[in-house]
Structures are given as C-alpha cells and as structure tokens.
Amino acid sequence: MLFKVEMDVNIPLGFDPQEAARLKAEEKARFQELQLAGTWRHIWRVVGQYANVSIFDVPSNAELHDILMSLPLYPFMTVRVTALCRHPSSAYEDDR
Amino acid sequence: MLFKVEMDVNIPLGFDPQEAARLKAEEKARFQELQLAGTWRHIWRVVGQYANVSIFDVPSNAELHDILMSLPLYPFMTVRVTALCRHPSSAYEDDR
Amino acid sequence: MLFKVEMDVNIPLGFDPQEAARLKAEEKARFQELQLAGTWRHIWRVVGQYANVSIFDVPSNAELHDILMSLPLYPFMTVRVTALCRHPSSAYEDDR
Amino acid sequence: MLFKVEMDVNIPLGFDPQEAARLKAEEKARFQELQLAGTWRHIWRVVGQYANVSIFDVPSNAELHDILMSLPLYPFMTVRVTALCRHPSSAYEDDR
Amino acid sequence: MLFKVEMDVNIPLGFDPQEAARLKAEEKARFQELQLAGTWRHIWRVVGQYANVSIFDVPSNAELHDILMSLPLYPFMTVRVTALCRHPSSAYEDDR
Amino acid sequence: MLFKVEMDVNIPLGFDPQEAARLKAEEKARFQELQLAGTWRHIWRVVGQYANVSIFDVPSNAELHDILMSLPLYPFMTVRVTALCRHPSSAYEDDR
Amino acid sequence: MLFKVEMDVNIPLGFDPQEAARLKAEEKARFQELQLAGTWRHIWRVVGQYANVSIFDVPSNAELHDILMSLPLYPFMTVRVTALCRHPSSAYEDDR
C-alpha cells in the first residue's frame, strides 16, 4: 500500500555537529536499506527546505508507523502522512 | 526538472453529467499522452478525495505552466506546485 | 487496517427535500451493510454538527477509497482520512 | 457520554530518558486501569505521529476533565476534545 | 453539564424576507422556551456580528445535539461546541 | 459592559513548582475578589485544557485592560477578548 | 470607548449597479453623520482592497453593535471588532 510521507527536518541551532553528522549518516543508511527493499520507493528534496517528499509502499499501516518512528532523525522531524492508491488512468499496472 | 503537483477537483453539484464525462475522458487522454512522453511521471489518487498527487518532469517552469493551464479539468481544479530535486541519498541515478 | 474518517455533510439550502431524503435513506442502508460486514466498525455523531467520526477496517487503501467515493452522500461531504494502527498499550488484542 | 480525545505528545529533546520512561510506564498503567473500567473505551495510534485518537465514555464533563488533567504525560500533551453522541443509523444499541 | 456554544448566522442575500422573519420569530420562541427551562442558561450577542455566545446546561451530549439540530435557524448557522465544567475557584456552588 | 475573555495558561516545564503554586494562589485570591465585586461575572473551565472561558462586566475597555494585565498569571496566558452585549431575545433584563 | 473596526466589503458580481450605488450613497451619508457626531472618529482605506480601517468612539458595546448592524452596506461586509484603550505613553490627553 502506498503513502505519501512528507518530512521536514529541524535540527536546533547549537546541536552538537558531530552527533548531527552521526544521525544523518544513520538516516542515510536506513533510507538506503529501505529503498533497496522497495519500501521507501521514492524520495525527493523540496527546493529550499531541509525536507523531503517520499512515497512508501508497505504491507500495513502498522509497518509504516514502525518504520517512521524508528528513523534516526525522527525526533527532529515534522511528519505528514497521506494514504494514496493507484490511479485508474495510469497506463502502468505496477506504477508505484 | 521535477515538480510535485497536487490537484483537487471540484465539479459543482448540478453540472451537466455528459459534459463532465466528456471532460474527464479528455483529461484521461491528455494524461496518458503526457505519461507516455515521460512528462507526467507519476500519479496517485488521494484516498477519500477527488484529488491526485503527481510528479512532473519538465524542461522549464514555463512548460509546466502551459501543461497545467491547458488540462481539460483545470477550470475545476485547485492546484499546488512544489519544486523538487533529486535526493543525494538515493541509490538510483535516474530516480525520478 | 484501521482508518479514522471524519465526514462533514453539507446539503445546500434549497436542495430538493425528497431527493435529500432518498439519498439519506440510501446512505443509511449502505452504512448498515458496511457495519454488518465489519468494515465500518464505528460511527459517532459530532455534537451540534451534521458530521460524524468513523472508524473503518479495510484490507487496503484502495478499498477504502472505493467505499468512500461511492457513498450516496459523498458529493455533499468534506472527508478527512487519517491512518491509524493498534496501540500497544491496549489490553485487548482485537481492539478495533 | 462519549468524547473523542486526540492527544499529541511532545517530549522535548534532551529530556531525561529515565524520567520519560517512568512517566510512560505510569501513563500506560493509568490507561489500562481506565480501559478496564470502560472509561477509556478505545485508543488508536496515529500513523507516523507520537499521538493517539481515543474515545472516552464518562458520566460528566467534569470527570473527563479530571481524568485528562491527571494523566502522567499531560504536561507534554496537546489535547483536543470533541463531544460525540450515538449515531441513530447504528445497528448496535450499545455501540460505544 | 455545561457547554459553550457559539453560533454564527448567515442568511444569504436575496433570501425571502418574510420567510426569514418567520424563522427568526420561531427561533426566538424556541430560545425563550429553553431559557425558561434552564437549558439555554446564557446568551450574549457578539458586537458587530450576527452571532451569539451561549451557555447550555444539559443532561447529556445527545440532548444538546438534538436541541441544536432542531433550532429553526440551524440551517443558516455555523456552530462551535466546547465542553465546559465548573471552575473550582468559584465562590458560588451553583455558578452555571 | 460585557466581554468574553478566554485565557489559556501555559506554565513552562521546569518552572519552579513553589513559585507556580504561589502565583496560582494569588490568581485565585484576585479572581475571588473580582467575582465578589461582580466584575468577573462567570468563569468556566475548558474540558481537557488548562484554560477558562470568562465573562467580565466592566465600566470601560481601559478597566478591563488594567484588570487583565495585572493578573498574577498573566505572563503565562494567551488571552482573547471579545466584546459582547445583551441579547434582545433574553427574558431576563439583567442577564449578565 | 474606543474600538478598531475593520470592514471588508464584497458586493457580488451581477448585483444590480443602481441598487449598489444607492446603498453606497446611503452608507456615505450615514458615515458622515457619525463622523460629525464624533462617533466614527477615523476611517482609512486599505490599499488595493474594498475595505477600511476605522476607529469608533462609543459610550457602550451595545451602541457600537447597533451602529454597525444598521449600516446600509452591512449585509455585504465582513467585520472585525477589536477593543482598544488610550496608550499611557501618548502626549495627548484626548488622543482618540
């Protein structure tokens, strides 16, 4: 099942830069793991923001919840979740 | 260049159903033409709404404007445009 | 999978009362069918509003979309959908 | 009487983790006590948020107020309260 | 139980003045009936608006719902309901 | 003259509890003084919030301003003021 | 007593121009009557809007209400009322 997830990241001024770098590296590793698994199907940056628009493909709401809550940068994120589904006009059966 | 475009469609109560059907068929045909051209890269329905989330890949802002303004259902749409770009964490060079 | 769906109904002043009564009867029948099937698990009225708060239990986002879009009163509704999941503190395994 | 209560929890970055764990354990114990008493009738997590949607069944506004204000995590919560009532279309007399 | 109810009235331009006058007279009669019964405890006009702030004292959420939905001017109102309770600082036991 | 005043109180996490208790006691004493004087005519708690809805009866805008600004908890409050007046439908001449 | 009143005027497309002209002339006459009486102390246009910012000086909330509700263009207005008072820093005792 498909969801649009929009993540705005806000790391406070004065937060330890080394800790921030470590969390970003962990986030990137976790993202790539989920991307290769086909769960985190798309990610795009929002121009001018420390934010992304993502598409997730998950077997259930509960799994999406667990994935999002365990992201290394989650404590710094504002997250908006929107349930999506395939569009009948699409020429591609597996457009996800 | 990539853009997220969110379209909410609102056809007023009492609008002629045949005219609505004709416009929807035209919209679908135009969509598929743009999908096959690689311009309208993704489309998803928003659950519970007559609305979609789409990703466009266009050579310029002006071209995106011309495409959107000439959609058959544009007079019934509320449209939000957000400029996106490729995310550096992505494992796929051509993830669009 | 569980979703909170909030529906605000707005039938315009001057809408034909007989047609409104017919649509409300159809809506009620459709609701009861879905309630008995366990899909529309809960419904509550919002005090002072022509509106409800509902809990749906569906196998997929797509099925929820199809159910909502085909409700007889859908053209008069503003709908908000929120993905939910079971809470781990709950003492009831099947609390839905 | 039925109320929808939506609780968003925000524990600040840097809050003592042991104290947070203690408060969460207290919150869980208090929740289960109220759940077994039939007061806190339902609880669901909101996907991607540290938040829940709950249904309370209380004898009075004042009792709901006292319950909410004394929750161990209340100082970290944003709370929205909506008065509900039984829906006449429901097939279940005691649907709460 | 106490509720603050805020009602904004908007009768469209061009609505039949006689019908409007009839509905206002009915509304006034219904208000006074509820005021004398102690249900509609207070009403104040909002300066510069066709709107009021009211305090209701009702035995249940359901009764408040039924009262509001059957007001003669309800179809022209936007209504906001807020659950209240007695304030412990008040010197008056029965301040309602 | 009548005003609705809505006060939301927000004492920051970590504020000295003894100082908070002292300010609340002062606030309560000041409230009761104004209640007995007939100035602070009504106060109700908002369910689930550290907030109240109040009705003030004052000779002038300036006096209301001076009263509110000198409340012991004012520095922790968000305040909304709405000018009211007697409603002509009311059966009570002195309903304040 | 002083109030800021902000009035946005919206006469619908297609409203009879002669009737609109008549109402505007009545509004102007009523304004000037109130200006000369010292009640409508100031009026300024908002640049680019069919709107004004005004200062009223009235003996009571009720009088302000009656004045506003009887303005010839009131049915076309959105009105916002804010209670003001003299500023202690002002060098002018009678600055209104």
Place this chain on the structure above:
Amino acid sequence: MLFKVEMDVNIPLGFDPQEAARLKAEEKARFQELQLAGTWRHIWRVVGQYANVSIFDVPSNAELHDILMSLPLYPFMTVRVTALCRHPSSAYEDDR
C-alpha cells in the same frame, strides 16, 4: 503616507527586569519624539494584550522601515504593516 502598524510585544519570561525597564523607557522616549514630529500619528493599546495599533504618516516606505527597525523594543516585536490611504467619504481634508 499612512500606514497601520500593529505591534505585539513579547518579552520572554526571565528576561532581566532592569534591562526590560530600560528598553521600555527608551521606547517611550522614541515614541514621544516621533509623536511630536507627527510621524507616529496615533497609538492605541489593544485590550488584554501587550500590543498596540498605530498609525504612521511617513514620506516613504524606506523611512517607515528605518523607524520600525530601530525601535528599542523591535527585537521583541511581531509587526504587521498595512498600507492605507485617505478615505474619500471623510469630511476632513487632513484626516490622518
């Protein structure tokens, strides 16, 4: 040229009271200087808020900007600026 300027002042809890008193005295002196010069034509307090509504009369946008940015309390203010102009209905040629 006339502008409405609305200033909300928010001095954080715990800010040094002596420094606050010094800044307020400076602000008052600067205000009176501008009032006497005819630049800061009006100032009113907003009831229940640490805020004012002001009318400025300046030769240019740039001058207004320089005045506002150099106010001693500017770092504590939220400021909203609205361009105004004389209203043609006004009986006073020099109503500013």
Place this chain on the structure above:
Amino acid sequence: MLFKVEMDVNIPLGFDPQEAARLKAEEKARFQELQLAGTWRHIWRVVGQYANVSIFDVPSNAELHDILMSLPLYPFMTVRVTALCRHPSSAYEDDR
C-alpha cells in the same frame, strides 16, 4: 515607492466568454500602458495558477490604490499588497 502586489484571478465558471475576453484585452492594454510608464515595473506568472506576482513603483499609497481598483479584472481578483523598499546590499543604485 515599491510594492509587491500579488493578484489571483478567478473568473466564475459560466461567465460569458466574450465578456471575459474583452476584459482580458482591456487588462492587457492597461497593464502595458502602466508598464511603459514605469509604474508596473515587473510582472511574473505563478506556475500552475491564474495569478501573477508584480512589482509596482508609485509616488504614493493613494496612487497605487487608484490603479489597482480601476483594473478591468479587479472585480475578479484577490489582491495582496506588501510595502517594499530598496535593499542596502544591492550593488545597483536604481534596482527597482
């Protein structure tokens, strides 16, 4: 003096197309007249909207008001006006 003016145009469905075309032609002619005079210094389309962002250079607020209110499409516009001034970092003395 410089102002940012944002204009959203909304011509209702079913408005006479010939009249709309006439008004648009008049709007274009008026725009070009003001552009050549240096008053309407810049105009840009907002992608995906029937809307523009414009920069005006006018001698006074009043003149801007008169220009905007007399635009042929003004009755169909929502307009937002923001006062601007030259930025001191700019390398160009006459950057307008």
Place this chain on the structure above:
Amino acid sequence: MLFKVEMDVNIPLGFDPQEAARLKAEEKARFQELQLAGTWRHIWRVVGQYANVSIFDVPSNAELHDILMSLPLYPFMTVRVTALCRHPSSAYEDDR
C-alpha cells in the same frame, strides 16, 4: 528559470553579536556575488520586517536548492519558494 524566494530571518535574542555580524557580512558578500552573476536578479526589503522578497534566475531546481541551502544565514531563515514564469503580456522579451 525564475523563482520568487521569500526569506524571513530570525536571529535569536542573545545570539553572539560578533558571530551575527560575521554571518551577515558573509551573506552580503555571497548575495553580491550571485547578484553580479545574474542569478539573484532582484532583492527587496519587506517594510517593518527582517525579511526580503527576491527573484532568482537559475538553470535548474537543483541549483536553486544548492544556492539557498548554502547561504550563510540559511540556518536562521524561513524560506518560501514559488515557481514563476515570464508573463505573455509583458512588452519586454527579457523581463526577468
């Protein structure tokens, strides 16, 4: 390609003034570099705010993103990006 970028700057009270001055000088230098390159085509101050309205002319969304994210004051900014395009009514072919 053209974009409107609106930047609101908020340097917290108590931030080291020397560091702030250093960042502002760096920001100014970077701005002028981009202005001379024709990338940062326009900048205007918003009256009464520490904020600007700017027009960027960039070859791609990605380039705009990289420019904005690397501005020395970016960590203190709230940024809004709007895609623009040339307006067909403009008499100037190269109006940017």
